[in-house]
Every structure is written in C-alpha cells, then in structure tokens.
Amino acid sequence: MYLKVSVQPGDFDVGAELQQLRAATPQAGALVNFVGLVRDVSTDGQVSEMVIEHYPGMTEKALQQIAQQAMQRWPLLGIRLIHRVGSLTAQAQIVLVAATSLHRQAAFEACAFMMDYLKTEAPFWKKEVGDFGQHWVEARASDEQAKQQWKLPK
Amino acid sequence: MYLKVSVQPGDFDVGAELQQLRAATPQAGALVNFVGLVRDVSTDGQVSEMVIEHYPGMTEKALQQIAQQAMQRWPLLGIRLIHRVGSLTAQAQIVLVAATSLHRQAAFEACAFMMDYLKTEAPFWKKEVGDFGQHWVEARASDEQAKQQWKLPK
Amino acid sequence: MKITILYFARIKEVVNYSSEDVVLPEEVETIIALKSWLSGRGATWQKLFDGSGVVRAAINHELVDDMATFDEGDEVAFFPPVTGG
C-alpha cells in the first residue's frame, strides 16, 4: 500500500504525479483522480486571485487520516494527495486526489469519499480576491451533506 | 459543451489530454478522470499481452452516445474519452474517461456512469495472452449490475 | 432481402470468418429469425445460437434485442458480451 501526502505552495504536474503513483502500484487496473481548480467567478464577481490559508501541521495530519480511512474502507493499492496553499491565480490547480485499485469501483468511491472529507475536515480556508475586493469563501451545506452519506451504521 | 472521443491503437498522454480538456473548459472547478490499465495477472496466470478487438464505426458511435447521455444527466462542461485497440502490453493504458464541471459531484458521477456504460455497451473485446496461451476475457456480471444502478425510473 | 453480417471476437473464431453477405428468404427480417435461419446451416451455427452462450446483436451500429427488424442493405453484427474499458 502506497500513500503520499503533500501540502505545498507550488504547482503540481498531474501527468507526472499519476505516473509516479502508477509506478508505485504496478498491479493497478484502475486509476481515478480528481483535480480541483480555481474558478474565475464567485458570487460577488470576477476572481483574480485565491489565497489559501491553512493550519500547518494539522493539514498534513488531517490528509493522512482521511487517506487512512479510505484505505480501511476500500481495497486500494495507492493514494496520492496534494493540496496547495498560498496565493493562486484563476484556473490554477488547488488539489489533487488520486487512488489506484484492482477494479474501478474502489478507486472511484475512495476519491469521492476523500474529497468529501477533505472539504469538511482538512483545515484549509479560501479567500477570493477580485474587482469586488476580497471575501472568505463560505462553507457549503452541500459539502457537509455529501460527507454524511459516507457515515457507516454504528 | 466540449466533447471529444477517440478510438486509437496508439498510447495517450494523460497529462496532455487533461490539459487540453481544461483549456477547452476554462470555467471548470472540478476535473475527474479514470484510467483503465492492463493488469499483468488473470485467472489463468501471468499476462504478457492484451489484444483489444473492436467494431470499427460502432465503437465511436457508442462512445459518443454514452457521453451524450452523461451530458444530459449532469451539468458537465467537457468530456474526453479515449479507448485503445490492438495489442497492448501489461500495465499499458487502455481507456481514459475524463469530465469537467463546476462542482465535483457531476464530474465524479458522470465518469463512473460512463465507465459502467462503456463496460457493457461499447463493442470492445479483450483477449489475454500469457504463459497459459490465450483466452477471451469473460464479461463480469458485476459490470451489468453497476450499469443497472443508473437506470432512471420510467 | 440482402444484408451484410459481421462477426466479432469469440464468435468470429467459431464461424471462422468476420463477414458475409447473405440473401434471406422474405420471412427472415428479425434478429431471432436470422439466428434461427443461420442455425439451419449446421451444428456449429446451431450451437452458437442455442442459448448456451449470450450472443448480442447490432443493426447498423445500434445494439438491439432479438425482436428488432432489419431492412435490405442493413449491416447486422453478432458478438459476445462486450469486455472493454
């Protein structure tokens, strides 16, 4: 089982990251990945910059825990998580969530699960900057609901 | 709405393909993609080669129809489908399914949907070659079941 | 009526060729009737369509069921369940 987590200001090369994940899990039959991107419009207008604040130390730990929960629930071979912090421009890459498995269902579900948990449990906060000035992005109730669907019966 | 479908013997560069899809749909906030890979083991033993036969003409049409169904069901911005044919080696890339959308749920569900339909409706057939000789890959009942879950109530 | 029939994958290997043009009697105009007519050719064909293995069919590149009808000049294809992806 391969697991790598990064929190970094710099951009990432999706192709190279997926290549590395595949090289680490050569038995994989399925690779699923998600890339989150800075949208250039917000509720208030055109966005020119997105600033991502985080809680150093806790972010890495939260991502590790999310990945480990996914590993316990699905038969995964590898996981790669990257989340950027700092100042990003419109259309920049924010986050990469990737998983490999023998069959596609595990990788699909695990990636969706990890994004739903990341959105609600990993300490990152987005601030949008544009012609409207700047504002913190509001948490979406739909993200919390998305997480609830993964709750296991006790 | 951007849609591109390819059926080709040659390999594809996932990073470059995703870059192109993103360039065509700059409003995207979410990108999800699936890559299917040749596994080096089968029920009969070690696999050295996979030969993919297809029905030229029908394959392109089937992939187009699957993509169009996904576009009707989810608010997608772009779709990219590639399926290779011919002789592939172990660990080679077989298929790419990618979708962009404003929010992640649409792209996640559409990619899973397109794979489930591709697995059961697109005329491709895999033959595995290895130390055991060669055999046609059997259709999996679980793929048909996976498709059934997407059926809409009439 | 005259149609073209294509065979793929395992079924192509069983019948030993990939396509043929056939001239059908007037009453053969559905997939099920075509299967029955082809079964009349002998044991190989009979076994192919005896229901022991699933044979899917397409008319002019569209997946169809046994009751589908075809017309003069159509392209009918027979193949096993697909296994791409």
Place this chain on the structure above:
Amino acid sequence: MKITILYFARIKEVVNYSSEDVVLPEEVETIIALKSWLSGRGATWQKLFDGSGVVRAAINHELVDDMATFDEGDEVAFFPPVTGG
C-alpha cells in the same frame, strides 16, 4: 494551566492576531469553558462565540467538539468551517 491558542482565517482577522499563550483558571479545561472564558474579554470575543457563526476547534491538531478537554501545554485552535479542496 498554560496553553497556546491559535486563530485562523476569518477568526484570526476578528481577533487581530494568530496566536497567544494564555494561563487559565483551574476550572477552564474544556473547549466550551475556554470559549466562555475568552468571551469575558469583551464584545469582540463575546460576538465571536455567541453562536451566530460556527467556530470549530482543534486540540493538538485533532478536530474536537465543545466538550473536549485539554491539558497543560496543549495547542488549541479556533477556526471557521473549513473550505479547502
């Protein structure tokens, strides 16, 4: 007991600094008691913890609820609902 408190995002902007070391009275050992104790500092703090906006808390990098307890030397953090991804 002495602990370190960190503030993030909108909450950091409200309190106007990102961290502080505080020495707490003995009875303040839960998140809810800490919120109440901090509210005693004045209107800004009171408004922050009056329930009008969600304030999440972590102890030593673990998300916790209001009833969680901390110990001497712990790092407690307050922040708004997260919005990464």
